[in-house]
Amino acid sequence: MEQLTLISRFGTHHLPIETDTTIVHLAKKHQVRWGYACERGNCAQCRTKVVEGSEFLNEITEAEKLRLRKAERAEGYRLGCQIKIVKQGRVELAHRPY
DSSP states (O other), X not given: OOEEEEEETTXXXXXXXXXXXXHHHHHHHTTOOOOOSOSSSSSOTTEEEEEEXXXXXXXXXXXXXXXXXXXXXXXXXXXXXXXBBOSOSOXXXXXXXX
16 A cells, blocks of 8 residues: 655654645644644745655645745755645655754
8 A cells, every 4th residue: 555654853654645635734634743834835834855756746836936946846845735645656755844
């Protein structure tokens, strides 16, 4: 079974894959502490490093293009409130706020 792995400073959590919902929403649903404030891509408190599985995620959103520097995006950083899993596969994400 494919799984989602969320890594935060509070531990590593293995969750079932759910498509078309944001990582912040999944973290809240499964009571995983994942920093966020606005859920619109403005605050970047949910800054996330894609460790594995970028091919299973949605494309970078306009909000991410506005908030994250091009160099950050090239290094695999996204915003948890904008990331959605769009197809089944192994995905590993790490919460990396500023």
